[in-house]
Amino acid sequence: MTEERVGVYVCHCGHNIAGTVDVEAVAQWAQTLPYVAVARDYRFMCSSLGQELIEKDIKELGLTRVVVAACSPHMHEPTFRGVSARAGLNPYLMEMANIREHASWVHRDDMAAATDKAKALVAGAVRRALELKPLEPFKAAIKETTLVVGGGIAGITAALEIANAGYPVVMVEREPSIGGHMAQLDKTFPTLDCSACILTPKMFDVGTHPNITLLTYSEVEQVDGYVGNFTVRVRKKARKINTDVCTGCGDCWSRCPAKVVDEVFEAGLGYRTAVYRPFPQAVPKYPVIDVESCIYFQKGTCRACEKFCPTGAISFDQEDEVIVLSVGNIVLATGYKTFDPRQIPQYGYGRLANVFTSMEFERMVNAAGPTGGKVVLRDGVTTPKSVGIIHCVGSRDHRFNRYCSATCCMAALKFSHLVKERTNAEVYQFYIDMRASFKDYEEFYVRILDEGAHMVRGRVAEVTDAARQPGEEGKLIIQVEDTLIGRQRRIPVDMVILMVGMEPQEDAVEISHLFGIGCSTAGFFTERHPKLDPVATMTDGIFICGACQGPKDIPESVGQGAATAARVLSLIGQKEVEIEPIRAQIDESRCSGCRVCNTMCPYSAIDYIEELGVSRVNPALCKGCGTCVAACPSQVITGQHFTYEAIMAQIEGLLYDVRSGNGHKTVAEPQPVEVA
Amino acid sequence: MASTNGKPKLALYWASSCGGCEIAVLAIHEKLLEVAEAFDVVFWPCAMDFKQAEVEAMADGEIDVCLFNGAIRNDHNAHMAHLLRQKSKVLVAFGSCANEGCMPGLANFTDREHILRFIYQESPSTDNPQGVRPQLRTEVPEGTLELPDFWNTVKTLDQVVPVDYYLPGCPPEAKWVAAAVDAIVTNKLPPPGSVIGMDVAVCDECPRKRDVKKITRFYRPYEIVPDPEICLLEQGLFCAGIATRAGCGALCPSVNMGCRGCYGPVEGVEDIGARLISAIGSIIEAKTPEEIDAVLDTLPDPAGYFYRFSLARSFLRRTRMGQQDGRRVAEPIAEVPRLEPELAD
Numbered sequence A: 001m002t003e004e005r006v007g008v009y010v011c012h013c014g015h016n017i018a019g020t021v022d023v024e025a026v027a028q029w030a031q032t033l034p035y036v037a038v039a040r041d042y043r044f045m046c047s048s049l050g051q052e053l054i055e056k057d058i059k060e061l062g063l064t065r066v067v068v069a070a071c072s073p074h075m076h077e078p079t080f081r082g083v084s085a086r087a088g089l090n091p092y093l094m095e096m097a098n099i100r101e102h103a104s105w106v107h108r109d110d111m112a113a114a115t116d117k118a119k120a121l122v123a124g125a126v127r128r129a130l131e132l133k134p135l136e137p138f139k140a141a142i143k144e145t146t147l148v149v150g151g152g153i154a155g156i157t158a159a160l161e162i163a164n165a166g167y168p169v170v171m172v173e174r175e176p177s178i179g180g181h182m183a184q185l186d187k188t189f190p191t192l193d194c195s196a197c198i199l200t201p202k203m204f205d206v207g208t209h210p211n212i213t214l215l216t217y218s219e220v221e222q223v224d225g226y227v228g229n230f231t232v233r234v235r236k237k238a239r240k241i242n243t244d245v246c247t248g249c250g251d252c253w254s255r256c257p258a259k260v261v262d263e264v265f266e267a268g269l270g271y272r273t274a275v276y277r278p279f280p281q282a283v284p285k286y287p288v289i290d291v292e293s294c295i296y297f298q299k300g301t302c303r304a305c306e307k308f309c310p311t312g313a314i315s316f317d318q319e320d321e322v323i324v325l326s327v328g329n330i331v332l333a334t335g336y337k338t339f340d341p342r343q344i345p346q347y348g349y350g351r352l353a354n355v356f357t358s359m360e361f362e363r364m365v366n367a368a369g370p371t372g373g374k375v376v377l378r379d380g381v382t383t384p385k386s387v388g389i390i391h392c393v394g395s396r397d398h399r400f401n402r403y404c405s406a407t408c409c410m411a412a413l414k415f416s417h418l419v420k421e422r423t424n425a426e427v428y429q430f431y432i433d434m435r436a437s438f439k440d441y442e443e444f445y446v447r448i449l450d451e452g453a454h455m456v457r458g459r460v461a462e463v464t465d466a467a468r469q470p471g472e473e474g475k476l477i478i479q480v481e482d483t484l485i486g487r488q489r490r491i492p493v494d495m496v497i498l499m500v501g502m503e504p505q506e507d508a509v510e511i512s513h514l515f516g517i518g519c520s521t522a523g524f525f526t527e528r529h530p531k532l533d534p535v536a537t538m539t540d541g542i543f544i545c546g547a548c549q550g551p552k553d554i555p556e557s558v559g560q561g562a563a564t565a566a567r568v569l570s571l572i573g574q575k576e577v578e579i580e581p582i583r584a585q586i587d588e589s590r591c592s593g594c595r596v597c598n599t600m601c602p603y604s605a606i607d608y609i610e611e612l613g614v615s616r617v618n619p620a621l622c623k624g625c626g627t628c629v630a631a632c633p634s635q636v637i638t639g640q641h642f643t644y645e646a647i648m649a650q651i652e653g654l655l656y657d658v659r660s661g662n663g664h665k666t667v668a669e670p671q672p673v674e675v676a
Numbered sequence B: 001m002a003s004t005n006g007k008p009k010l011a012l013y014w015a016s017s018c019g020g021c022e023i024a025v026l027a028i029h030e031k032l033l034e035v036a037e038a039f040d041v042v043f044w045p046c047a048m049d050f051k052q053a054e055v056e057a058m059a060d061g062e063i064d065v066c067l068f069n070g071a072i073r074n075d076h077n078a079h080m081a082h083l084l085r086q087k088s089k090v091l092v093a094f095g096s097c098a099n100e101g102c103m104p105g106l107a108n109f110t111d112r113e114h115i116l117r118f119i120y121q122e123s124p125s126t127d128n129p130q131g132v133r134p135q136l137r138t139e140v141p142e143g144t145l146e147l148p149d150f151w152n153t154v155k156t157l158d159q160v161v162p163v164d165y166y167l168p169g170c171p172p173e174a175k176w177v178a179a180a181v182d183a184i185v186t187n188k189l190p191p192p193g194s195v196i197g198m199d200v201a202v203c204d205e206c207p208r209k210r211d212v213k214k215i216t217r218f219y220r221p222y223e224i225v226p227d228p229e230i231c232l233l234e235q236g237l238f239c240a241g242i243a244t245r246a247g248c249g250a251l252c253p254s255v256n257m258g259c260r261g262c263y264g265p266v267e268g269v270e271d272i273g274a275r276l277i278s279a280i281g282s283i284i285e286a287k288t289p290e291e292i293d294a295v296l297d298t299l300p301d302p303a304g305y306f307y308r309f310s311l312a313r314s315f316l317r318r319t320r321m322g323q324q325d326g327r328r329v330a331e332p333i334a335e336v337p338r339l340e341p342e343l344a345d
């Protein structure tokens, strides 16, 4: 066997690493490690010059392993594997030491410690690299079907773009209809065009598109597989309606005696029946029976809908259906929920009748909404003469969400216009900073100012009905410090609208686990790169768009929806993907058949061979996750690329400077060397 | 061979051990006659009156085979290990203590000070108002009495001197002792460093029926009467057989008692406790951290279960002791007794 020759490449990453880690010292020191033939530092290893440097060394110095000490392998492992491959070295013999996220960025205040840690990480990577084995990637065909989860405007856009390109799409929507929040809105800023007018044609297209299969009232339960080949289990909840014969005529819901508050579509402002269609333009047009509020399901009698249905479409004994899909790519467009203002009791929501949320107001001004578009107080008849709109409710607030919800300023200005238009009431806007930074937004702001909105800069302290001064009786008084005039003010109004912030969906964290993608602590899904890869995730083949990634308005959601379509189409166009050849293998001669691993495998890739009394991994199903490798009590399951030897070598490398207290064979190699 | 009667010379020694290994040697029954026939026993303090000085007087390598049982936990144990290493051609770590520390090794969960304080001062049965402790040197009219220094850390034989063969078990089963003797007599020894035994796990020899495993709680042996046909682990009885080297014939599981793990890890495994933790952790049927805790609460003394025999040779080896000169150390250097070798420093 020829002697191994390792090349170590320490990246400055501009100041990112070099500002905290003494990269030159690390490179010089690495040069002294056993088997290291060359060690260099360079400003940007990922630049073409950096890459060429490594390529040249591999060829000219005959390197047999490469260690790149730079950023996270999530970032540049593909880059440097590519470098190795181009230079004729098996790409799986390249190992990265993450001295940026794991050293420089987390030890900004301690250069010596960060440098020490970088050395340990490099020592570990060198030891591990020496244990790596060449591997050949598998190729797998990419399934052409795409799954889009969430039928808001972002998901609709993605689905239509992909379907129009000629590829099949399955859309899964949790609610009875697609449309998302946009379907609830009346007008949209900054152009004030009617939300329904621009949305419903797209919804209709989704419902009728030959390439789109629409599964509403459905949720994804399980996701297996990898880019190009996902298997997804969807639960189609029982609508209790036979959609083959239902015509959506409405006889059922017009006769249904059960009335409940519609917390979803009408945001709690209106009612619906137990058998219902959330709104007239719903896609699909079929209603659902809400079993929880249906008198027949709860009490055993009624069946009014069944009696009046002209086509016999009511199907009380219909059951949930489980559908297994095979898809190549997944787009998540699960959107957002709004902040619950009851968490800020001093604003009185839920206690003071005429305090409304922004979503309630959207429904109120909507011509198809509970008040037929009339702006009225909670009594349903009185027109307000003054309206206070409070910004940043639950946003830019360290107690709840530190971030800016991005859409509320503009929606508040929109409301200002709508209130004026419908009631000619006085409007007061209570804002912290006015954010109107995109195309035509500033102009919209100026227009609303011209319409006579009163702008009060300051965070509202309290909304109260306790009158203290003449003119306050029967009003809601908004207590605020007007920071522009430096004075406390009490402003009596008839109606208060709380601009509630945008938050991740209730189940966002579970959804992120289900699909195996990252999410922030708040619960917004994490993009692969905030600037350069905003709609991809760390999991290949899974993309995100719209408000599930962070608060954003419709134009941006649409832009992202289309961007995910472009990413998906580019993958489909490649026809096949390279798959990491990392698999688990059981040494059957040493397997005792204890069967501990059998239930472990999330992909059901392990079979127990009764006759031989051993377990066996099916490589076609195995995804190389390593769960069984860790679980095997006899340690006879090997995870390729993460072999026991490689992991132990890496740990020994990391502990290179630990002194043994006494004579046990501890980590002796590589020896630490002082760098002057 | 350097022997007056032409027979190879055999030594047997016990360091920190219970004496069970010595019984195991006797348990080879009539084979013992063969041993006596084949070997010239030159040192066996447990059975015959030999003196340390006699060994010290031997030439290096004069002993052909030494079966060494017991862990190393004081200066004298270490001295004998060095001495017998020096005088023996083949040194066999005999039994669990010499292999992996066994019960004495559990002392690594604490340290010298705590042990001495408890034993000589705090244990309920101790009556020692002056707090007298054993001294390394005690002057008496007849001269100076010496006691070996007691270590913080119990070590395995191979953590102190190089070892040629390993014979695991607490104690080693007679058939494997016999096999070792056979191998030595017939000169058919495996490559040095080998463990004499099987390379699979106890499950391989266990007659019970095995299915997939999902544990919702553990039982202690007195709490249930297990089904005699079904895998004990599946019934919630802790059984280390999944991770333990076969060779005993699944003695304990065959009589409704979960394997304790005395044969040590399966071939190639360095830390049986770590393997057991990840294996048992994998088959616990629980979704939330609270549910997991509830299951684990039914397993008293997990460290004892997982590392019953192997703490001294585990990766962790002992509880943490500290730092020295600002450097990370596994154990303070000053604590290292003088007789310990310096292999890696």
Ligand SMILES: Cc1cc2nc3c(=O)[nH]c(=O)nc-3n(C[C@H](O)[C@H](O)[C@H](O)COP(=O)(O)OP(=O)(O)OC[C@H]3O[C@@H](n4cnc5c(N)ncnc54)[C@H](O)[C@@H]3O)c2cc1C
Pocket: A149, A150, A151, A152, A153, A154, A155, A172, A173, A174, A175, A177, A178, A179, A180, A181, A182, A185, A187, A188, A189, A190, A218, A219, A220, A333, A334, A335, A336, A337, A338, A358, A359, A362, A407, A411, A414, A502, A505, A511, A545, A546, A547, A548, A552, A553, A554, A555, A557
């Ligand atoms: C009061 C208010 C007024 C606004 N006004 C405007 C405006 O005038 N102009 C503007 O540009 N923007 C406005 N916005 C912002 C706008 O609502 C969002 O930008 C837009 O709705 C985001 O679309 P989306 O598709 O990402 O999410 P959503 O509209 O939230 O759609 C997400 C969809 O996914 C579904 N879903 C969620 N989870 C799952 C799951 N697990 N499985 C299946 N389906 C799931 C949901 O049911 C929903 O249909 C306003 C926001 C608010 C709060």
